[in-house]
Amino acid sequence: MDSPKLIRGQEAWRERLVKEIRTAERARELLTELERRLKEGDRSDLEEHLGRLDQLAGSLPEADTVRLLVDSAVKAATTRGAGYAGSAASRSRSKTEGILSTLRGSLSRLDAFASMDANA
Secondary structure (H helix, E strand, O other): OOHHHHHHHHHHHHHHHHHHHHHHHHHHHHHHHHHHHHHHOOOOOHHHHHHHHHHHHHOOOOOOHHHHHHHHHHHHHHHOOHHHHHHHHHHHHHHHHHHHHHHHHHHHHHHHHHHHHHHO
16 A cells, blocks of 8 residues: 555544544543432433433444443433442443543554654
């Protein structure tokens, strides 16, 4: 593969990773807030908050891991008690943080390879 095609491929991959990171960060923020609300028994505007989570999940492909985690937390919040739902939100948030770490590591490695290519 010639260099311009490789560079375009790296740029496309980088853009995809950045988009996935932003989405996962937003999911983590919303899950953190859901977790807090459930653990503190704060039901004010809970339906609106769950709607934001649903909207985020709906913007992702059905098999996307972040979507599955968000859907799981929302389902628990709407069908289970606050204690169980808070734990489910906590698990989903924690797993989302793991996904974020992996995505950031991938981006960091991609950037390192790109800088090596630029210096070669």
